[in-house]
Amino acid sequence: MSDPRVAAGRRRPSVTGRAALCAVTVLLTACTAAPAPHSAPTAAPSKPAPIRTAQGRGWQLAHVGDQRGVRLRAVAASGPRDVWALGSPNEGTGRVLLLHFDGRRWREHPAPELTWNSNDAKGFPELVVTGPRDAWIFATTPVLTAHHWDGERWSRSGLRDLDHNPGERAGAVALAPDDVWLVVGDHAAHWDGKTWTAMRLPAWATSVSAVAPDQVWAVGGTGRPLAQGSTGSQAATMRWDGRSWRLVPAPEDRTPSTEINSAGRPDGNIPRITLTQVVAHAPDNVWAIGTRQVFDYEDGSRQTTITMRWDGKAWSRMPGAAGVSAAGSDGADGIILTVWDTAGLSGAIRVSPDGSRTELPPMTEANRDRELDVSALAAVPGARTVYAVGVAYGEKFGPMIARYRPG
Template sequence: MAVAVRTRLLLLGTVSALVIGGGLPATASAASAASGADASAPRWSAAKLPGGDTVLSGSVRPDAHTTWTAGFRIVDEGDGISFLPVLYTHDDRRDGPWTEVPTAPGAVGRINALAATSARDAWLVGDAGGEGEPVMTEHWDGRSWRVKPAAMPANSIGGGLLGIAALAPDDAWAVGWAQVLDERIPDPDGGPSQIVDHQEGLVQHWDGHAWHRVDLPEPYANWALNGISASGPKDVWAVGSGFGDDDQPVVLHYDGRSWTVLPTPPYGGLYGEFNEVVANGPRDVWAVGRTLLDEKDRGHALIMHWNGRTWTRTDGPADAGALTGAAVTADGIVAVGRTVRGEGGYALRVSGGRVTSLDFPAAEGTTYSPWKVSTAGREVAVSGTLRYPRQSFPQPMLLTTRL
């Protein structure tokens, strides 16, 4: 159905949407209206990043004075485009520029997510290679980045990892999806074979030596996982969406022994999905994404909270579209997404059941596209892209503010 197709484009296209999804030019009035602008909202500062046709898919602090932001560079090869991993770093004690640092030798493809437990333990995860090839994750040991392959399911013809949660050097979780081949039907006229396949959620666990794919319950015949968060080794949450006649949000939980599928939360829409999860503990979990109110709806912001017993929905602004990133604050979360009409990005704060705007930047003719958000104390960092008029590819965007 049409909605299922749109859902697949958002979930499985993931960060690629920032490459091809320019949308309409943002205006200050459009972005402010989408988030319910507040005159007391904080100011944003833009990082002075090296140039390049680059998408940023996240940021993290490996120590108290260092910030990393990572993503991928878009390479125009004439007959198509390819992706190269990109990592920028900055010493927050200095006012100097951000610098690009090399990742693992020979690494190619997109970086979709990153995580760090310390300056000697960090991860970059992205897409799988060709048919049957593993996901080439990268690990930082304090001296260099090294490739650590994560095997895909048998008969996989595509897929990748979209989120990662690192707890310790011997305990990290990553989630994503796999496109699995079911059958090839030869063309009797000698043309290309017809491919019959399905998509399934993917969870990988790092034990300090290797990645291991985890067997999971199957909530849908076709489904994917987009985000993961862990408050501890016995409290890990993963979220995504099922695909079918009635696309529904998916929530999985790991209690230290096994993964289980939780009942679908009452998300208040015709269809829905979760794109990110933030776990502060077994009784304090936030999940964000989008809900579709009817067949023609592009999707509205979906914000839900788990208190250990039930899910409660918090309404977002009327013109707030899909939320793609969220991060914890001292009294709730911050989250980012795009307007319902795709006019620009927005950022909001949820605290005490109240949603307030963070007055995300907007400028005539420039499209800001936030993708993920991270927090460190009172500081908020939003990564994604910005697109100037008449540019073929987006440019890297990292904006920071203080709550």
């Protein structure tokens, strides 16, 4: 999720019409369109219960780097002593920054030769790891490349069999060193430890997550991402069962827009639904987060956040949060949502499978009022610990890493 802010330690007004998930978003509670014949049930959720407040230690500021003006945009972990974070200049073009946590402290880690333009935040390189000697970074600009760390050096390989648009969002997940999935556009590729095998997907994908080798989920949209103001694409969810990728029906929203066009009549445009992240906990517990975008004649577009959950039989809409900047696993069975422009990481909530929402305790004491923006979240496997990465503003304006552990 990208950033609509900043310069020299101060925020600037958000820019209208940014790419998906850049705009400030609000909770989507229901859609009124009837489901298409082959879509999943779309029964509107009941009115969300009040948000509770969790008890415990809350968020802790784990690291603020001295690389001024750099924002961390991706984070991945294989265990408590192996956490990685990838970033780039908050504005302009520059080399990527890679940090690694070995259980004691964060250090800068050798990174592949990659430069990045902050104006293309939606296609930021994807980072996955299975251990200190096995990490992957996938970049889609200007060409699709896979960079692999073997514990000593980075090696690079092209993925020519995967058709994609430069800068398109890629998603990846690693179950083991010889079981890695990459999705981009309407293609997927699987690494078996020796070679990449490319295959077509039944829809366009932006994110992938897995429970097991035969329980891999990808999410995105039913159509190729088009220019701002286009309509028609709906949420798409796909599952790999060990043999093939199959489209799984997801709730649709074909509510015609009531925006008045230049002829003085409602234009009737259909919302564009795109899922941008998937979190798979179990075969009967998978989460998807994305956006609902409608054309606006004054501002170009309006976006709201949507959250869905798979219970093993069907997808259903879930309560979410307003102003979502990042989403990820809570390390248990739910998800955590963070918001833009948070003081001490206040406003972050956990959504449980039953739909209940709990606000996580923010930072305390000296960091209570620290202005932060979160770009990505990742849970540490088996540790009930979640890392949030982004940028810290103020006098020490640079890459930020925060840690949450339940009380």
